[in-house]
Amino acid sequence: MDIRLGVIGTNFVSDWLADxxxxxxxxxxxxxxxRTGEHGAAFAxxxxxxxxxTDMEDFLSAEIDAVYIASPNFLHYPQAMMAVWHGKHVLxxxxxxxxxxxxxxxxxxxxxxxxxxxxxxRPGHDPAVETAREAMGEIGTVRRACFDFCQYSSRYDRFRxxxxxxxxxxxLGNAALMDIGCYAVHVCAMLFGAPESVHARSVILExxxxxxxxxxxxxxxxxxxxxxxxxxxxxxxSVITGEDGAVLLGKLSTMERVLLKRxxxxxxxxxxxxxxxxxxxxxxxxxxxxxxxxSPEPWQKTTRITLGIMDEIRRQSGIVFPAEIEST
Numbered sequence: 001m002d003i004r005l006g007v008i009g010t011n012f013v014s015d016w017l018a019d020x021x022x023x024x025x026x027x028x029x030x031x032x033x034x035r036t037g038e039h040g041a042a043f044a045x046x047x048x049x050x051x052x053x054t055d056m057e058d059f060l061s062a063e064i065d066a067v068y069i070a071s072p073n074f075l076h077y078p079q080a081m082m083a084v085w086h087g088k089h090v091l092x093x094x095x096x097x098x099x100x101x102x103x104x105x106x107x108x109x110x111x112x113x114x115x116x117x118x119x120x121x122r123p124g125h126d127p128a129v130e131t132a133r134e135a136m137g138e139i140g141t142v143r144r145a146c147f148d149f150c151q152y153s154s155r156y157d158r159f160r161x162x163x164x165x166x167x168x169x170x171x172l173g174n175a176a177l178m179d180i181g182c183y184a185v186h187v188c189a190m191l192f193g194a195p196e197s198v199h200a201r202s203v204i205l206e207x208x209x210x211x212x213x214x215x216x217x218x219x220x221x222x223x224x225x226x227x228x229x230x231x232x233x234x235x236x237x238s239v240i241t242g243e244d245g246a247v248l249l250g251k252l253s254t255m256e257r258v259l260l261k262r263x264x265x266x267x268x269x270x271x272x273x274x275x276x277x278x279x280x281x282x283x284x285x286x287x288x289x290x291x292x293x294x295s296p297e298p299w300q301k302t303t304r305i306t307l308g309i310m311d312e313i314r315r316q317s318g319i320v321f322p323a324e325i326e327s328t
Contacts, residue, residue, distance in 0.1 A: 003089070003290055004030035006059060008079060009070035010043040013093060017068055017120070018047040020279040026287045027066075033059040060086040066290060068120070069093060072166060073173030074323035077102040080117065084109045090117045091286045095182050098173050098324040100307040107300060116289045116296050118282070119303045123187050125281040128255035128271045132240070132247050133191055135260045135270055139242030145192070145224040147184035149252050150212070150234030159205075167230075168209045173321050175210035177202070177313055181228030182306065183252040184238070185313075188217065188224050189305040191240070195219055198309060202317035205231075215313050226313075254278055 005027055007014055021029055031051040034040030040052040053059035060067070060082060066089035069079050077097045080090045084106065096119035097103040110117040123129050136142060153159075155167040166172055167179070177185075195217035202213035212229030227234070237257075238249040250257030250271075255278060258271035288294035314320070 003027040003066050003287060004064045006031040006033065006062065006064040006067045006088075007043075007049070007070070008033045008059075008067055009093075010034050010039045011070060014043065014068070014070045015046070016277055016279055017070065017283070018043075018049075020277055020283045022047070023276070023280060024283045024287065026291070027283065030064050031059060031062050056082065060088060065089060066091065066286075070120075073098065073178055074171070074321060076173075077106060077323075080106055081109060084113050084115055084117065087113055087115060089115045089286075089290045091120050091282070092117065094119055094121045094186070095178050095307065095310070096121075096303055097307060098178070098321050100304060100311050102324065103304055103307050107304075116286070118286050118289060118296055118299055120279075120282050120286075121182075121186050121303070121306075122253050122278050122282060123183060123255050124190065124299060124302060125285045126255045126278045127281065128249075128258050128278075129187060129190055131270050132249055132258050135247045135258065136191070136240060136242065138244070138260055138262070139240070139246060140244030141221065142240060142242045143222050145188065145222070145238075145240045146227065146236075147188050147224065147238045147249075147252065148227045148234055148236045149180050149184045149238075150227060150229035150232050150236075151180055152233040153230040156231055164207055168205070168207065170207070170209045170319075171322060173323055175202075175314070175319050176212050176228055176230040177210060177310055177317075177319065180230055181213060181215075181226060181313075182310065184226045184228055185215075185309050186302065186306045187238070187249070187252050188226060189302050189309065192217075192219055192222075192224060194305045194308065195224065198312040198316070200313040200316045202313075202319065203231075204317070204319075210317065210319050213313065213317060215309075217309070 200215040215226040
């Protein structure tokens with residue numbers, strides 16, 4: 001029987017996820033929750049969803065097996081907890097929670113209620129990352145890595161003009177780290193695990209929003225740098241450098257390119273631009289995990305490591321969210 005999925009949130013990310021679900025096997029769109037009936041109805045018409053809810057309790061009591069959460073960052077944890085306690089499996093957008101402490105509570109609640117919780121972290125499920133991992137075996141001892149995700153926000157011009165939209169409102173759990181930097185941290189955690197130490201600095205905008213940041217991570221015999229920004233654009237690839245060559249990664253959210261470059265200059269394209277959204281991989285893994293065909297533990301472990309690193313970056317940069325304090 002197909003997994004009946006309910007969607008929380010009707011933004012463009014939910015559109016992408018809904019399109020990926022429609023192309024997937026074993027899962028169907030069954031309901032949508034929105035604060036306004038108008039937005040919910042429009043989303044339902046667009047994606048052929050049969051039921052629309054504006055009351056969260058009614059939504060979670062409906063005939064759905066799982067929920068996808070794409071609400072503002074500060075709502076991820078409380079909404080995921082509500083879903084878990086209603087016996088629903090959860091696929092929650094990145095960052096899954098505001099902190100590692102929240103994630104620990106959520107994961108324990110999911111285990112207690114015999115449901116699966118996964119973070120919808122696109123590179124976390126993309127086979128291109130495993131291709132990069134395999135290519136690391138061709139570049140000798142890895143000594144340095146730089147994971148770079150700097151993307152000028154489409155809302156930043158309006159911020160510069162004096163208008164603060166949700167994307168630059170830190171009270172909603174937003175920060176460059178949470179919105180963009182998490183991709184870089186997650187890929188680093190996937191490939192190298194937890195670091196020995198973290199040293200971080202951020203640029204804080206006049207309203208308290210973190211606009212950009214850099215973190216320096218140390219590992220045995222190597223160093224890793226996390227570079228992220230919502231207020232500048234970067235043309236640099238992410239690079240893993242070994243003694244005998246390097247592995248270059250394209251945009252970390254979509255992983256559209258992986259290139260192996262040997263020290264002598266020889267280059268091999270391992271992953272080229274692909275058709276379709278790489279969200280299909282997280283949907284497929286979620287289906288397998290819910291059905292018991294794959295253990296969620298490896299993905300959950302990487303989420304935990306990622307949030308732990310992000311906690312330390314935020315601590316050193318003084319980034320605190322009110323919702324995090326209230327919930328834990």
